[in-house]
Amino acid sequence: MGRVICAGLGPGDPDLMSLRAARTIGDARHVAYFRKEGRAGQARRIVEGMLNPQAIEYPMEYPVTTEIPFDSPDYTQALARFYDAWADRLASLAATEDVVVLCEGDPFFYGSFMHLHSRLQGRVPVEVIPGITGMTGCWNATDTPITWGDDVLTVLMGTLPEDDLVSHMQNADALVIMKTGRNLPRVRRALERAGRLSSAWLVERGTMPGQRVVRLAEVEPHDVPYFAIVLVHGHGRRPEIAE
Amino acid sequence: MGRVICAGLGPGDPDLMSLRAARTIGDARHVAYFRKEGRAGQARRIVEGMLNPQAIEYPMEYPVTTEIPFDSPDYTQALARFYDAWADRLASLAATEDVVVLCEGDPFFYGSFMHLHSRLQGRVPVEVIPGITGMTGCWNATDTPITWGDDVLTVLMGTLPEDDLVSHMQNADALVIMKTGRNLPRVRRALERAGRLSSAWLVERGTMPGQRVVRLAEVEPHDVPYFAIVLVHGHGRRPEIAE
Numbered sequence: 001m002g003r004v005i006c007a008g009l010g011p012g013d014p015d016l017m018s019l020r021a022a023r024t025i026g027d028a029r030h031v032a033y034f035r036k037e038g039r040a041g042q043a044r045r046i047v048e049g050m051l052n053p054q055a056i057e058y059p060m061e062y063p064v065t066t067e068i069p070f071d072s073p074d075y076t077q078a079l080a081r082f083y084d085a086w087a088d089r090l091a092s093l094a095a096t097e098d099v100v101v102l103c104e105g106d107p108f109f110y111g112s113f114m115h116l117h118s119r120l121q122g123r124v125p126v127e128v129i130p131g132i133t134g135m136t137g138c139w140n141a142t143d144t145p146i147t148w149g150d151d152v153l154t155v156l157m158g159t160l161p162e163d164d165l166v167s168h169m170q171n172a173d174a175l176v177i178m179k180t181g182r183n184l185p186r187v188r189r190a191l192e193r194a195g196r197l198s199s200a201w202l203v204e205r206g207t208m209p210g211q212r213v214v215r216l217a218e219v220e221p222h223d224v225p226y227f228a229i230v231l232v233h234g235h236g237r238r239p240e241i242a243e
Numbered sequence: 244m245g246r247v248i249c250a251g252l253g254p255g256d257p258d259l260m261s262l263r264a265a266r267t268i269g270d271a272r273h274v275a276y277f278r279k280e281g282r283a284g285q286a287r288r289i290v291e292g293m294l295n296p297q298a299i300e301y302p303m304e305y306p307v308t309t310e311i312p313f314d315s316p317d318y319t320q321a322l323a324r325f326y327d328a329w330a331d332r333l334a335s336l337a338a339t340e341d342v343v344v345l346c347e348g349d350p351f352f353y354g355s356f357m358h359l360h361s362r363l364q365g366r367v368p369v370e371v372i373p374g375i376t377g378m379t380g381c382w383n384a385t386d387t388p389i390t391w392g393d394d395v396l397t398v399l400m401g402t403l404p405e406d407d408l409v410s411h412m413q414n415a416d417a418l419v420i421m422k423t424g425r426n427l428p429r430v431r432r433a434l435e436r437a438g439r440l441s442s443a444w445l446v447e448r449g450t451m452p453g454q455r456v457v458r459l460a461e462v463e464p465h466d467v468p469y470f471a472i473v474l475v476h477g478h479g480r481r482p483e484i485a486e
Contacts, residue, residue: 145357153398
């Protein structure tokens, strides 16, 4: 009997993949990965040149969203059917051989693989290989520690309501804000209201070709970066004397 | 001229090191690492069997603390002198050859290397190789996603005052609590006050031999785990509809 193995690919630079992930990917006979229809896909791009020439590839293409609004119940149902169908297909392949699923960053940190992971439980053995998260790649790109001492770090999604963003931004020492894209104007307003815009950095394509590290306050309003994360570094909260 | 290269070792399992870190460590002629006096040191243990037999090792032993309280100004000064001296020594080695500094997890995430990094700026080229953080290894050990959807994740140190811990624990979806050890009783009280103790896990020696994953509520009061992190998983906050 085979397994479904999800390999965390790390932040983008293939050289930052773990030894175990690289070996598993090079040995794989069946390789699956998510992508948008008609796109090469970021996960597949990271492993370019690493796959066994005999490997069979399974691009798992997200349902097209041009007809249905992204946040409608119909789209949620279409997505659920898509994950159901791929869980069945991977389980059936794994009945006889290992299947490797590629996943950017770390699979258990905001990863799409979890939708397959939950559907595969009890059907086939599932293994996950951790990866360096995208945010770790991005704070390394700034060449500055994100946290030290007793700093509190909070990770936020740019999709959150502006007031929630402001309150979290005021209460943490260090910040990571993901899912920026079209949410960037709201993220920027929230940082300004929280008094933290001047220390915010935008990292685009961290560890990848075309990497850009720039102060968020200097990003033009019409500029919508790709694969971008916003960071605010901690300054080393002093340890309190424990009672 | 050489460089000081800090290699992130990842969470503990040597197979989870990045390709770049493993290659850099295997090629190194000068290898430095922090440890407590008289101990092998966790960083050195992770690379056992990977070093070039010709490599020269530089154990950087923290000043002994039995005479001076850990949180006194005298200890802070002793630590500063220790980092000053090692920064000088590494800069002098790097004048002619590369020196590799080993660092558990990711060097820019609560890593001790930052004290050398800041002291080396402008003196020699410094490079940092990212690593999988210890917390990533620990949440992978629970075989459950730490975050999905729009979950807010907050990382806390167990050294923080109890009231601060409670307030952060109430406001985030997913939690990571580091520096547990002797702070574990306070962390546990704070989780109970925040209503989150029943969903908290303790992961000891994540990804290493002797790994233990247990519900925090079931940990005996006299049990003080080593290399332990407390986790509370998110449950997938639903994305709000952006305005």
